[in-house]
Amino acid sequence: MHTNLVRYLPLATVSFVTALVAVAYFVPAVRRFAFSINAVQQGGGRHGAGWRVHQGEVPNIGGIAILGGFLVALLLGSVVRPSLIDSYRVELLAVVLGGSLMTLVGFIDDMWDVPPAMRLASQFVAAGILVVNGVKIDFITNYFGNSGYLFIPETVAIIISLIWVVGFTNAFNFIDGLDGLSSGIAAISSMSLLAVALQFPDRGATVLLLAALAGAALGFLRHNFTPAAIIMGDSGAYMLGYVLAAVSILGALKVTAAVTVVAPILILALPVVNITQVTVRRFTRGESPVLASNDHLHDLIRQRSGSKRLTVILLWLATLALGTFGMILSRTPPLLMYLTIITTVVMIAGASMLRLVEVRQHGPPPVAS
8 A cells, every 4th residue: 555655646746736736727817718708607597497596797617727727737647657557548538538528518508508418419429438448337346256356248338337427427517506516526526536546556547537636626616616706617517527437437446356336436426316316306396307496405405504605515524424435435544544534624625715815805706897
């Protein structure tokens, strides 16, 4: 374990710091670009069968900044320790291509509202990019036999992988409903999955992706915590959800017999629970599950608590608790687990406080004239 940490530390550090700084740097430029093309979301207006809960006009294409910082981090990180990722370069390129496609589709949707069928088709194309390049769930831990693995038939593996990637991409998009919520959840989930990946000697690509994703999410949170100067929109939510789903297959679901396959699923459980209860509620009411409405977990908690900020913090804590359980199930060494929890809390608190200090000093972000 100590040897793995030493090998991975330069790779993880460079990719994390690069993504964090790059995204935080890119956001102001993306905000200006958003206002210049009128890529803004009006708060308080109708959204499907519900209402938007933020105030004022806020740029809604923050996913461009997230993707930009993520790609820069992957480029620099891959130069630091190329030997750790050489055997996974094809899979890395597949994740990059699919994530970029999801950002593009999300950007178009943010601007002009892509029909649900076209969004779903593009998501399956992006998921297919992973599958044809070997990123698929083709085996899991075998608890009931003598062998260490239970291999899945090829056709079944493809179907499960496609459903997981597309399903989680949409699940993550559904959880993006309050300032800072989804960027915080992405950071916490990435850090927890990173702690799991650090235990193995052959997870260089996973470490690179997760460190870059965690840094990108935290860099965006610096501007996205309430009251947000920018929101990620579908361009960011699709990209983050897609990459988390892809990485969970690439480096966390394909685990040794000593580590339970339940761990990554548990770490990513909150968006899945949310989309499940939303779908059930809407079908019960005889409504389409893709019709927006204020019936998400964050909406229900916000209505009871009366506070958007408290709701975000409570759901962050729930995600951190799930991440901790996931690390325990994966037999993460206590020192690494405690270090991950402390680092995650400090970084999220720091990014949020920077945003609050900025608002206190300069006031809420200006709106388009």
